[in-house]
Amino acid sequence: MPHADSIQEFTQYYEEYKRTIFNYILYRVGFNRDTAEDLTSDIFLKAFQAFDSYDRNRPFKTWIFTIAHNHLVNYYAAKKNVLPLEEAVEVVKEVPATETLDEKMLVSKILHLISKLPVAQQELVTLRYVNDLGNEEIARIVGKEEGAVRTALSRAIATLRDEYNTHFIHPNS
16 A cells, blocks of 8 residues: 555556546447446556555556556456457547548448457557557567567558458458
8 A cells, every 4th residue: 555655646647547548448348438447446446556566667657557458357367258349330439529420430440440350469559559658668568578569560550451451442352
């Protein structure tokens, strides 16, 4: 449990990262807001309880994403089934109203294609392009080498590009 002087520091981190972690979780649980809120609360509770062990020489962002990643792994292991992003097509309502219909449709198509990727690649794409984390941060979060993350992301993007071209650019080829 954090010391009294750490509570204010943790509160600042919480305010800065609560939306980021919520969005990461939201993408990973098929856009189920209730589940995302519950898991986000659990993650920050775990982080708060372990805050005295947080190494201030490491970025908080990496530390909290590692906790989030591990919590998701445990959550899905307990459920014994992995929920892909199949419901991602429904995310169109999540896109800001300022987006055009074409932009909403494009987002929907891309999210649908992402949902077809293997779960590990879905997570990497989400961390990189939704949460805007760098390869080094992602590597620390998922416990892999940076080069392996870079390679896996490259393969995921190539797959997405090929699938997009096949299904949406040249569907009758």
